[in-house]
Structure formats: structure tokens, C-alpha cells
Amino acid sequence: MNDTINWDELSELERIKYxxxxxxxxxxxxxxxxITGSIAYADTQLSKFHGLYQQFDRDLEKERKRQKLEPAYSFLIRVRLPGGVVTPKQWLQMDEISEQYANHTLKLTTRQAFxxxxxxxxxxxxxxxxxxxxLLDTxxxxxxxxRNVMSHPNPSESELHAEVYETARRISEHLLPSTTAYHEIWLDQKLIADSKKDVEPIYGDRYLPRKFKIAIAIPPYNDSDVFSQDLGFIAIVGNNRIIGYNVAVGGGMxxxxxxxxxYPRxxxxxxxxxxxxxxxxxxxxxxxxxxNGNRQNRKISRLKYTIDRLGIEAFKAELYxxxxxxxxxxxxxxxxxxxxRLGWKKGTDSKWSLSLFVEGGRVADRNGFNLKSALREVAQHINGQFILTGNQNLIIANVTADEKNTVGEILKNNGVxxxxxxxxxxxxxxxxxxxxxxxxxxxxERYLPSLVSKIESILNQHDLFQEEIVIRMTGCPNGCGRPYLAEIGFVGxxxxHYNLYLGGNxxxxxxxxxxxxxxxxxxxLAELDPIIADxxxxxxxxxxxxxxxIRKQYVNEIVKGSDFRH
Known part of the structure; x- marks a missing residue:
């Protein structure tokens, strides 16, 4: 125990990490x-660093309580995938793992990960x-x-995709924890009994006060929502090459x-x-x-709060x-x-990439829409890449003209x-x-598609069916789906029952x-109908x-995050 630290003043997780x-x-x-399908409380916190979240089936909660059974525990496993890029072979391996050990689906996340x-x-x-x-890990x-470093996903939209992907990969590797615990516990490498043999040159013995997120964007596309990140790099292009990056700090949802x-910032x-x-x-x-981050209260410990507490000029001075x-x-x-941008696009190298809409990011076979089977077959027939996007979609990337035709036939045959x-x-x-x-x-995820269908009926009445509008929904205010940047946002x-937010751009x-x-x-629907008509x-x-x-003053523009109100 470190006698110089007053643990009573700190978050409980600080002691657990130490x-x-x-x-x-x-x-x-x-x-x-x-005896149990769960793990000890402290271990549920530590398991997150290994890519795991302990969960339970809330649909079964009341019935299991009635039967005096413990909750139906299971685990979410998140894969680290900088830039969202996998090979067809890796896609097939993830598909097989999901069938053998998970719930037979793959979830594509808003951080370009499985x-x-x-x-x-x-x-x-x-x-x-x-x-x-x-050859992946968690x-x-x-x-x-x-956490997973995001980047612009589509190689057919920018010749610079490979460079920003490699930058995302290098950042991710550089900022990985150095502890050997992961390999010991999960991959059966020899346990190190003495923790002094481990050292964390970047994170120290208590790691960060809270999670940290990084993304790279290539203008004019902000498909990684770079301003929602703790740290964003905005590629600046000159003479068809990246001359550097604008640095953005302090985002968070x-x-x-x-x-x-x-508040979001x-x-x-x-x-x-x-x-x-x-x-x-x-x-x-x-x-x-x-x-400098707050280690007393985890709810105000992200970088955005550190910056607002210090002031941006003091933060820059500290960084310098x-x-x-x-x-x-x-x-x-x-x-x-x-x-x-959905659909096929041809790159300057004559390779094709298909941006495929995946509702809610859920890759599954359902009701004749056999997306999972289709993508399994695609992976068996192409030599390109699968690239997960930050918007829960999938790009079948870098395929030849012949492979493009094959992909089209496979998707058609599977109703996709x-x-x-x-x-x-x-x-x-x-x-x-x-x-x-x-x-x-x-x-x-289970509800938004049906709500969208009902809003589409309103849009249809006003010839707005094709009008692109950003809509996002989360089940709580933690912001995993970045709802506070949506033009129409819902938070459970x-x-x-939901709070309705308007006026993102x-x-x-x-x-x-x-x-x-x-x-x-x-x-x-009653609230949106007259606004859409207007x-x-x-x-x-x-x-x-x-x-x-914003112009019609249905809501006022939020200038800074601290002005945000629930």
C-alpha cells in the first residue's frame, strides 16, 4: 500500500487498480x-482492461428472481481493432467464434470494433x-x-486512407498497457508472481482516471466524429499528401x-x-x-472536465x-x-469499395435478411478487406471489378x-x-428501427424520404451512440420514455x-410532425x-458543453 496516498479521498476504483x-x-x-456465472466485484472492474464487461439478461431478471436463481450472467467481449480493418480470413474467424461461443451475432460498434x-x-x-x-486481441x-483508435474508413474515398490507418495502428500500439497480465491470464503464458517485474511507463500503477478515446479524420468527412473524442487528429492535406494534423482536445459525450x-463537450x-x-x-x-485528471469522482474525470477545470490555456501550457x-x-x-456514404465507390487504384448499411451494427440472419451468411460467403470469395465504420456500418473494401460482381450476386442471393x-x-x-x-x-437498438419507420411516414408525407438527417438513440445518458451530436437525438x-434533443448539425x-x-x-411523433412539416x-x-x-428557434444553440442541460 502506498502510504502517501489518501485513499479515503479517491474513487474506490483507484485502490482496486493500485x-x-x-x-x-x-x-x-x-x-x-x-459456483457462480459471475466474477468478483473488483475483478469486474479489472476485466474491462482486458476487453470484458460482465452483463446479465435483463429480460429474464424477474423470472430468475422468482425462481431464486442468480441473474443469467454473460459477458460482452470487445475486440481492439484500430481503424476497423480486418482481412477476410479474420472476418471468418470472428464469425466462427460468434457462432461457437457467443449469441450467433456480431455487433459493429461506434468505435470501429467488434x-x-x-x-x-x-x-x-x-x-x-x-x-x-x-491475430486480434481485446x-x-x-x-x-x-481505447480503440478510430480513423477514416473508406480507401476508395481517399488515397490517404492507408496512411491514416497506419497512424491509428501505431498510436494504438504505442498506448497499449505494458502489463503482461493479459497474456498470462488468457493465453497461458507464465505468471509473474512479483509485480515489480511489470512497469507501466505511460499509465503508472493506477492507469488513467477514466477512459480515453482518440480518432483521426480526413476532411471533408467527419465520419469518426472527431470532436466527440478526448483527442482528435484532423488530417491536413497538401499536394495530395498529409502534411500534418490539427490537434483537437477535450471531447466526450x-x-x-x-x-x-x-455534460457533453x-x-x-x-x-x-x-x-x-x-x-x-x-x-x-x-x-x-x-x-491532472480527477481521481475522486469518476463522473467528472474525463479529459473534458480536466480542461474546463484548468482552462484551455493552462492545459496547453502543461502540454507544451x-x-x-x-x-x-x-x-x-x-x-x-x-x-x-453508402454504395459502391471506385478508388483511384481501380479497386472498388462497398459501404453497406448495417442497422444498429448487428450482423445476423433474421427474417430472410441473411446478412451474416452473406458476409461469410463474401469473405470466402474476395481478397480485399472488411472495414468497420464508426457509424456501425461495414465496408467491403479494395475488391477487383470481378470480385465486385461476385459480391453483388452473393448479397442479392441472400436478400441483403x-x-x-x-x-x-x-x-x-x-x-x-x-x-x-x-x-x-x-x-x-431493438426499438430505433421501428421508430424510424414511423418517422419515415411523416417524411414521406412531405417528400422528404431521401433527405439525410442524423438520428441517434441511446438507452441512457452515457452517450455511447453519440446522441448529443445528432440532428434528432433520443436518450432513454x-x-x-425518452428525452428528445434537436439541433446538432x-x-x-x-x-x-x-x-x-x-x-x-x-x-x-406528435412533436416531430409539425417541425418536419415546417x-x-x-x-x-x-x-x-x-x-x-436552430434558425427557427425551436431550440437555442449550445455554444459550450457546460451550457448543456438535460
Whole structure:
């Protein structure tokens, strides 16, 4: 025990991390315990660093309590996948793992990663070993460390995709925890009894105060929602090459109902760095947060709160002290949109990439829409890549003209080639929420598709079916689906009730504003109907929905995160 630390003043998790022997805890003992499907409380916190979340089936909760049974525990496993890129072979391996050990589906997350759901405790080790056999891993996919690094996903939209992907991969590797606990516990490497043999040169013995997120974007596309990240790198292009990156700090979506001191915040651009400085800048921003972040209250411990507490100029001064140099002045750039551009696109190398809509990011075979089977067959016939996007979609990338035709036939034969998709639906995001997320107050992934159908009926009445509008739903205010950047955002308050937020913009550079609280579905449709009608009649040429509701003062623009209210 460190006698210089007053543990009574700190979050309980600070002690758990410190006493964990560099993330080992008693995970080995918890996994071996045959009496319960769960693991010990402290180990549930440490397991996040290994890519796991303990969950239980909330649909079965009442019945299991009636039968005096413990909850139906299972685990979410998240795969670290910088830039979202996998080979066809790796896709097939993940598909097989999901069939053998999970709930037969793959979830594509808003951080360009895979999630497996429904893995029981006795299968955890075999599942993680299978993932590692695919040359993937789960370490640092969750926990108080840097998480999966995002980047622009589509190689047919930018010749610079390979470069930003490689940068994302290098950042991810550089910021990985150094502990050998992961390999010992899950991959059966020899245990190190003495924790002094482990050292964390970046994270120290208590890791970060809270999670940390990084993304890279290539203008004009903000498809990684770079301003929602703790740290964002905006590629600046000159003469068809990346000359450097604007650096944005302090974004984050999570909030807590009833705590006005918590709020979503957009990252702000503080300067420009060269490509050679990116790794150094990333590390030093992490170090500033490590040494200055709030370790007393985890609800206000993200970098955004550190910056607002210190002030942006003091934060920059601290960062420059760690770097030993100052960032250059930020360069001009412009974003025109976020979200994905669906359909086929040909790259300058004559290779083709298909951006495929995956509703809610759920890859499954359901009701004749055999997406999982189709993608399995595609993976057996192409030599390109599968690239997960930050909007829960999938890109079948870098295929030849012949492979393009093959992909089209496979999708058609499996009922997957979509019909007409509304501009609203193709810009939708939903977190998992119920039935497995313990934080959810309401449905999201299972409910948003049907709500979108009802809103589409209103849009149809006003000839707006193809109008692209960003709509996002989460089951709680933690913001996993980035709802506070949506033009229409929903956050669950209780079962069947949502807060409605309006006024985010189409390029992800403005927070939305609370419009109405605790609405039922009927309330939602009644509120949106006249606004959509007004938009159809009175919008300016080219005016997006989020800009319209601000101009017409349905809501006021949020200028800074601390002005946000639930």
C-alpha cells in the first residue's frame, strides 16, 4: 500500500487498480469459481482492461428472481481493432467464434470494433484465445486506458486512407498497457508472481482516471466524429499528401441525469503537429490527463472536465511542458458531413469499395435478411478487406471489378441488397441498451428501427424520404451512440420514455439541445410532425434539418458543453 496516498479521498476504483498487481487482481480465481456465472466485484472492474464487461439478461431478471436463481450472467467481449480493418480470413474467424461461443451475432460498434455478446464465463478463455489466434486481441478495448483508435474508413474515398490507418495502428500500439497480465491470464503464458517485474511507463500503477478515446479524420468527412473524442487528429492535406494534423482536445459525450456538472463537450482545436509528432503528442496529452485528471469522482474525470477545470490555456501550457515544444498554429480545414456514404465507390487504384448499411451494427440472419451468411460467403470469395465504420456500418473494401460482381450476386442471393433506404435510416445509430446493458433505462437498438419507420411516414408525407438527417438513440445518458451530436437525438429516461434533443448539425461540429423531456412514442411523433412539416415548407435551399431548427428557434444553440442541460 502506498502510504502517501489518501485513499479515503479517491474513487474506490483507484485502490482496486493500485492493488491489482497490474490488472491481475483475482481474475484467475474468479474464472475458476464453478459456483457462480459471475466474477468478483473488483475483478469486474479489472476485466474491462482486458476487453470484458460482465452483463446479465435483463429480460429474464424477474423470472430468475422468482425462481431464486442468480441473474443469467454473460459477458460482452470487445475486440481492439484500430481503424476497423480486418482481412477476410479474420472476418471468418470472428464469425466462427460468434457462432461457437457467443449469441450467433456480431455487433459493429461506434468505435470501429467488434463486440461479442452472450459469452458465458466458462467460455471466456477459449473465446479470447480464439480471437488471438485470429491475430486480434481485446486488451485495452475497455477500461481506464486509451481505447480503440478510430480513423477514416473508406480507401476508395481517399488515397490517404492507408496512411491514416497506419497512424491509428501505431498510436494504438504505442498506448497499449505494458502489463503482461493479459497474456498470462488468457493465453497461458507464465505468471509473474512479483509485480515489480511489470512497469507501466505511460499509465503508472493506477492507469488513467477514466477512459480515453482518440480518432483521426480526413476532411471533408467527419465520419469518426472527431470532436466527440478526448483527442482528435484532423488530417491536413497538401499536394495530395498529409502534411500534418490539427490537434483537437477535450471531447466526450457521457453525462449523468441529475448532475448538471456533467455534460457533453466538443473537442477544441489547439494547434497543428507534423506527422512525425503525432505519437509524441498523443502520449503527452494522455500524460497530462493521467497527472491532472480527477481521481475522486469518476463522473467528472474525463479529459473534458480536466480542461474546463484548468482552462484551455493552462492545459496547453502543461502540454507544451510535457512535449518540450509548442504546437504550430492550426491550419484551415472544412468538414461537410459525418456519417457514411453508402454504395459502391471506385478508388483511384481501380479497386472498388462497398459501404453497406448495417442497422444498429448487428450482423445476423433474421427474417430472410441473411446478412451474416452473406458476409461469410463474401469473405470466402474476395481478397480485399472488411472495414468497420464508426457509424456501425461495414465496408467491403479494395475488391477487383470481378470480385465486385461476385459480391453483388452473393448479397442479392441472400436478400441483403437493400431496397430504398431513407436518408434518416442510413444516418441512424443505436447503442445496444436493453436487454444486456446494465446502465440502460430504455430500449435503443431493438426499438430505433421501428421508430424510424414511423418517422419515415411523416417524411414521406412531405417528400422528404431521401433527405439525410442524423438520428441517434441511446438507452441512457452515457452517450455511447453519440446522441448529443445528432440532428434528432433520443436518450432513454425510463422504459418507453425518452428525452428528445434537436439541433446538432450534419457535419458533427455542434451539440444539440434538449427540446422535450420524458416523451412516449406518441409524444415523439406528435412533436416531430409539425417541425418536419415546417422544415419541408420553409427551409432554405440546401439547409439541413439541424440548422433549420436552430434558425427557427425551436431550440437555442449550445455554444459550450457546460451550457448543456438535460
Amino acid at each position: 492493488e491489482s498487481n497490474y490488472l491481475r487482481g483475482t481474475l484467475v480465481e474468479s474464472l475458476a469459481d464453478p 463486440q461479442l455478446h452472450g459469452v458465458i464465463k466458462s467460455n471466456l478463455k477459449k473465446t479470447i484465445q480464439g480471437i488471438n489466434t485470429a 486488451i485495452a478495448a475497455c477500461g481506464d486506458v486509451n 457521457g453525462t449523468t441525469f441529475g448532475m448538471p456538472e456533467t 466538443l473537442a477544441e482545436v489547439i494547434g497543428f503537429c507534423t506527422p512525425e509528432q503525432v505519437i509524441d503528442v498523443a502520449e503527452k496529452v494522455v500524460l497530462v490527463q493521467r497527472d 511542458n510535457y512535449l518540450g515544444y509548442e504546437l504550430q498554429e492550426a491550419k484551415p480545414y472544412a468538414f461537410t458531413r459525418n456519417g457514411d 441488397l437493400p431496397g430504398e433506404i431513407s436518408g434518416l435510416r442510413q444516418n441512424s445509430i443505436a447503442c445496444v441498451a436493453l436487454n444486456t446493458c446494465s446502465l440502460a433505462f430504455a430500449e435503443a 429516461k425510463s422504459e418507453g 450534419f457535419n458533427g461540429t455542434r451539440l444539440n439541445t434538449l427540446y422535450k423531456e420524458t416523451l412516449t412514442e406518441d409524444d415523439i 422544415y419541408a415548407t420553409n427551409r432554405n435551399t440546401g439547409e439541413k434539418f439541424g440548422d433549420f431548427v
